[in-house]
Amino acid sequence: MKRIAMLCTAAALGVTLSAGALAQAKPERLVDQRQAGMNLIGWYFGPIGAMVQDKMPYDANVVKRNAGYLATLSMMPIEGFQASTKDVKSDAKPEVWSDHDTFKSRMKDMQDAIAKLNTVAQAGADKDAVKAAFGGAGKACKACHDDFRVKK
Amino acid sequence: MGTPDSSNQPHGAAQVSARVWDLPVRLFHWTLVALLAFQLFSGKTGGNWMQWHGYAGYTILALVLFRILWGFAGSTTARFSSFLAGPARAVEFLRRLVRREPVAHASHNPLGGWMVVVLLAALLVQAGTGLFANDDIATEGPLARHISKDLSDRLTTIHYWNLNFILALVAAHVAAVLFHWRVLKENLIGAMFTGDKLLPADLAREVAAARTASSWRALALVAVAAAAVYVIVKPVV
Numbered sequence: 001m002k003r004i005a006m007l008c009t010a011a012a013l014g015v016t017l018s019a020g021a022l023a024q025a026k027p028e029r030l031v032d033q034r035q036a037g038m039n040l041i042g043w044y045f046g047p048i049g050a051m052v053q054d055k056m057p058y059d060a061n062v063v064k065r066n067a068g069y070l071a072t073l074s075m076m077p078i079e080g081f082q083a084s085t086k087d088v089k090s091d092a093k094p095e096v097w098s099d100h101d102t103f104k105s106r107m108k109d110m111q112d113a114i115a116k117l118n119t120v121a122q123a124g125a126d127k128d129a130v131k132a133a134f135g136g137a138g139k140a141c142k143a144c145h146d147d148f149r150v151k152k
Numbered sequence: 153m154g155t156p157d158s159s160n161q162p163h164g165a166a167q168v169s170a171r172v173w174d175l176p177v178r179l180f181h182w183t184l185v186a187l188l189a190f191q192l193f194s195g196k197t198g199g200n201w202m203q204w205h206g207y208a209g210y211t212i213l214a215l216v217l218f219r220i221l222w223g224f225a226g227s228t229t230a231r232f233s234s235f236l237a238g239p240a241r242a243v244e245f246l247r248r249l250v251r252r253e254p255v256a257h258a259s260h261n262p263l264g265g266w267m268v269v270v271l272l273a274a275l276l277v278q279a280g281t282g283l284f285a286n287d288d289i290a291t292e293g294p295l296a297r298h299i300s301k302d303l304s305d306r307l308t309t310i311h312y313w314n315l316n317f318i319l320a321l322v323a324a325h326v327a328a329v330l331f332h333w334r335v336l337k338e339n340l341i342g343a344m345f346t347g348d349k350l351l352p353a354d355l356a357r358e359v360a361a362a363r364t365a366s367s368w369r370a371l372a373l374v375a376v377a378a379a380a381v382y383v384i385v386k387p388v389v
Contacts, residue, residue: 042288049290053203055387134290135200141289142198151312152305 027085034080035090037073044069048117049138052131060121063130067114067121074114078107091150106144113140168356172258173347174227176370180219181344184275187212188322195315202291206282210381213279216272217377222370228362229259236269237262254336256351258359267325274318281311283385294385 025033044066050056051063086097096103117133173181187208194201194208223232235257237245242262248255255261260268284299285308286292296304332338343349351359 042290046290052200131200137199138202138289138291139197139199142287145288152309 027082027088030080030082030085031088031090034077037077037080041070041073041077044073045137048130048134052127052134058127060124064121067118070114071118074111078104091152093148093150096148103144103148106140106148110137110140110144113137166353167350168353169348170258170351170356170359171347171364172229172349172351172359173344174230174364175347175367176222176226177230178344178347180215180222184212184215187215188318198287198289202287206291206293209279209282210385212275214374214377214381216275216279217380218374219272221373221377225365225369225373227365229359230365232269234258235260235265237265242266252335254338256355258349258351258355264328267321267328271318271321271325274314274321278311278314278318281307281314285311294387
């Protein structure tokens with residue numbers, strides 16, 4: 001009981017601290033934050049794609065490691081999409097803020113799809129199952145990019 | 153070419169069926185239709201479809217290269233020389249269209265001929281940029297690694313916008329054949345299936361006398377086109 005209470009306090013403190021940090025963060029830093037997150041997601045997602053598409057030898061350990069990283073990384077970028085960054089030049093469309101609920105639900109879809117990929121990868125599932133989960137995650141990325149990211 | 157492309161025979165004059173499209177042209181046309189539909193679907197859906205988007209793109213590239221070769225070495229009606237007309241004839245044809253005077257053509261009419269060339273060029277641009285494109289998720293064309301990310305992004309932009317151009321061309325093409333069908337009572341769609349068009353007798357005779365290239369030659373040219381594409385896209389080992 002005591003332990004749970006401590007954990008709750010710690011969690012509450014963590015939320016308060018991070019919220020405080022966000023409130024002060026300069027918009028440019030927030031954009032850096034989310035772009036860094038997206039870049040890392042791309043970095044660890046790409047090789048899984050190359051492996052399931054036979055462009056690279058399949059290595060279940062790398063898939064496991066990358067999927068684990070991705071499960072955490074996928075939670076990060078949303079934090080950088082604060083309203084204060086609206087006017088900073090980036091590839092984010094204004095709809096990110098004008099239709100923030102849809103945006104958030106797309107982000108959630110991506111996080112769920114990545115979580116699924118991670119579950120499959122950690123369970124040591126075969127390549128076909130990883131490929132299916134990878135495809136689902138790729139679709140989730142695209143669904144959000146299509147509506148909320150400037151077509152370059 | 154000894155084929156006069158048009159006839160001034162009035163509507164309703166005796167019409168004779170003539171083989172105007174050889175089998176390779178028809179197969180090319182409908183395979184392309186199916187593949188373009190697939191590309192639209194796969195490109196918009198993403199995920200694991202992107203792998204097949206790539207393979208279908210290579211196939212389209214090979215088909216277009218084949219069609220260009222066939223435009224020089226195919227049956228008479230398939231050749232560029234029998235359907236590429238100057239602007240004056242295109243304008244004259246358009247004038248007749250507006251007056252709803254049907255003008256029979258064995259091959260493509262002067263406007264349709266330009267549509268073919270522009271469509272083939274647009275498809276080459278689409279397939280060519282696709283080889284260098286990236287989707288910023290997990291897919292890139294087989295040649296993207298040879299160029300900078302910045303250039304790949306710019307070619308991806310062309311790939312994206314050129315799609316709209318192709319869709320506009322397809323819409324114009326479909327609208328035109330529907331116009332021929334409903335207004336001018338010419339069934340060009342059926343001709344692309346059966347290969348046969350109803351033509352005024354004199355024109356039909358000319359077509360019958362014109363040269364038909366063998367399907368074996370087409371197969372050989374398809375092999376040449378496919379080999380060329382393979383050399384371009386083959387994975388590094």
